[in-house]
Amino acid sequence: MPDADRWRDGPLDLGDPEAVGALGDVLRSVGYGDETLKKATGARGDFVTPTPNDLPIVLRQLKAGPRLAALVKLLLLNVRVPEAEAREALAPVELERLEAVGLVRRDGGEVIGQVRLVPHENFLYACDLFELEEAGKDPEYVAPVNPSSLSLDMLTVRQPVETLLDIGTGPGFQALRGSRHAEHVVATDLNPRALNYAAFNAQLNRIENVEFRFGSLFEPVAGERFEQVLCNPPYVISPDSEFLYRDSGREGDALCHEVVRQSAEYLEEGGLAQTLVSWVLADGEEWSAPLRRWVEGLGCDAFLFHFKTDKPLDTAAVQRPVLFSHDPAYIAETLDRWLAYYARIGADALGYGAVVLRRRSGAENWVRAEQLAVSRAGVAGDHVVRLFRAQDLLESLESPEAVLDERLVLEKPHTLVQRFELGDGAWGMDDASLSLDEGLGFQGSVDPPTIRLLPLLDGKRTVRDALGEVAESFGMGEPPEHREAFIKAGVPIVTRFVSLGFLTPAEG
Numbered sequence: 473m474p475d476a477d478r479w480r481d482g483p484l485d486l487g488d489p490e491a492v493g494a495l496g497d498v499l500r501s502v503g504y505g506d507e508t509l510k511k512a513t514g515a516r517g518d519f520v521t522p523t524p525n526d527l528p529i530v531l532r533q534l535k536a537g538p539r540l541a542a543l544v545k546l547l548l549l550n551v552r553v554p555e556a557e558a559r560e561a562l563a564p565v566e567l568e569r570l571e572a573v574g575l576v577r578r579d580g581g582e583v584i585g586q587v588r589l590v591p592h593e594n595f596l597y598a599c600d601l602f603e604l605e606e607a608g609k610d611p612e613y614v615a616p617v618n619p620s621s622l623s624l625d626m627l628t629v630r631q632p633v634e635t636l637l638d639i640g641t642g643p644g645f646q647a648l649r650g651s652r653h654a655e656h657v658v659a660t661d662l663n664p665r666a667l668n669y670a671a672f673n674a675q676l677n678r679i680e681n682v683e684f685r686f687g688s689l690f691e692p693v694a695g696e697r698f699e700q701v702l703c704n705p706p707y708v709i710s711p712d713s714e715f716l717y718r719d720s721g722r723e724g725d726a727l728c729h730e731v732v733r734q735s736a737e738y739l740e741e742g743g744l745a746q747t748l749v750s751w752v753l754a755d756g757e758e759w760s761a762p763l764r765r766w767v768e769g770l771g772c773d774a775f776l777f778h779f780k781t782d783k784p785l786d787t788a789a790v791q792r793p794v795l796f797s798h799d800p801a802y803i804a805e806t807l808d809r810w811l812a813y814y815a816r817i818g819a820d821a822l823g824y825g826a827v828v829l830r831r832r833s834g835a836e837n838w839v840r841a842e843q844l845a846v847s848r849a850g851v852a853g854d855h856v857v858r859l860f861r862a863q864d865l866l867e868s869l870e871s872p873e874a875v876l877d878e879r880l881v882l883e884k885p886h887t888l889v890q891r892f893e894l895g896d897g898a899w900g901m902d903d904a905s906l907s908l909d910e911g912l913g914f915q916g917s918v919d920p921p922t923i924r925l926l927p928l929l930d931g932k933r934t935v936r937d938a939l940g941e942v943a944e945s946f947g948m949g950e951p952p953e954h955r956e957a958f959i960k961a962g963v964p965i966v967t968r969f970v971s972l973g974f975l976t977p978a979e980g
């Protein structure tokens with residue numbers, strides 16, 4: 473069988489979509505979703521995938537009715553379940569059909585799951601058993617939804633599009649989520665096992681508008697164009713080529729650079745490409761410098777988001793060979809090997825973040841770089857759209873002062889936090905910050921005039937008029953030169969709040 477078609481052949485049999493779809497219906501009907509399973513298994517955080525060490529604890533605290541408990545044991549925790557119990561829990565789907573698919577295996581009157589079925593939000597995803605990762609020997613290991621999947625998901629713009637491309641789909645997380653706002657999705661991967669799981673997961677979630685193609689990066693879609701491109705690449709920069717999902721197999725950050733560069737070519741005019749990236753930083757280099765070079769001349773506007781910068785040792789210390797080993801000598805050898813690699817490629821630090829491109833050919837393109845606190849960010853697709861609009865507005869102004877003629881409103885929801893200190897018998901404001909309670913969760917410090925200004929920006933007054941009122945209330949309204957100087961001083965502040973998406977142009 474040619475490589476391009478190998479994924480159709482296993483490990484799961486894709487020939488019984490009805491049984492697989494019916495299994496998905498059963499699981500949803502008994503509450504096999506992430507919120508219920510977090511409570512049932514006592515899982516903390518975003519995920520319900522315990523490690524083998526946690527398993528004995530989870531089994532002892534599992535709180536669920538008998539049917540859900542049997543399904544959790546069979547399909548999430550992968551412990552043996554008596555056959556009669558499994559049959560009853562899976563009904564009306566016949567055990568034999570799921571065995572033929574390769575999802576479960578009967579053994580001496582018991583049934584054991586062959587994959588993990590991990591719920592996230594309203595979707596279910598099959599991925600590999602933890603043991604396969606722990607053994608560390610199978611480069612085609614398919615990982616479950618993980619923090620990087622969620623980081624890209626958080627940034628993904630969900631405006632309706634006709635075509636969406638998911639590069640490196642793994643078990644199909646971004647592609648299946650994308651199938652809700654895209655008419656047609658193409659999902660590619662170089663790992664046939666991942667593609668097989670992704671296609672199975674489409675059946676499990678009864679999704680029919682995703683097409684799966686085998687191949688490296690953009691090869692399977694050569695010559696095509698998409699309205700939206702998503703990619704959570706194997707971005708860990710390392711000397712190893714152990715796992716397809718983690719190791720790019722290229723030198724340094726070459727793979728991320730290539731994805732960003734090529735994604736621009738595959739975008740329709742106005743389309744967005746959203747890619748998670750990690751990159752090499754030379755000694756003393758500012759975090760955005762390499763990314764600015766990557767996006768130069770692509771015919772796209774670009775938002776560069778910085779999640780964090782790690783020292784080489786920080787990155788090496790949280791990787792699988794180190795985390796899973798109990799052998800200090802092996803850990804020491806691995807760390808030294810990784811550190812030597814970073815020294816050789818000139819990586820003084822490693823940057824982590826995302827690049828969002830918007831194709832705008834034949835124009836003078838802009839690039840913006842912004843620090844992001846991932847822990848404060850939530851569903852942020854709309855906020856990303858707002859950032860592009862804000863930057864378009866600022867770029868269209870004839871001069872920075874022209875922002876004074878705009879009618880702006882403060883986005884909701886937001887929170888103002890003020891800290892006061894006691895001095896000379898009265899409370900004095902020490903500092904204050906305004907944060908957006910949705911989207912990217914940006915935060916900015918605000919001084920008393922800005923606190924006074926923001927509620928005055930109601931979309932009816934111009935920024936100039938609002939600043940004039942603030943000047944009056946702070947005793948700066950007279951003489952006119954003082955008032956004008958006060959208004960001008962507000963320009964960079966208002967511009968900054970516009971560029972972060974706090975202030976947006978009033979409707980109409």
Ligand SMILES: C[S@@+](CC[C@H](N)C(=O)[O-])C[C@H]1O[C@@H](n2cnc3c(N)ncnc32)[C@H](O)[C@@H]1O
Pocket residue numbers: 616617618620621624639640641642643644645646660661662663666687688689704705706707716717718720
């Ligand atoms: C970090 S995982 C992302 C999985 C999934 N998209 C998600 O967000 O959870 C990276 C994926 O890229 C795939 N991959 C690695 N190298 C690739 C290449 N050269 N071309 C296409 N896919 C590749 C891996 O097999 C893996 O499924």
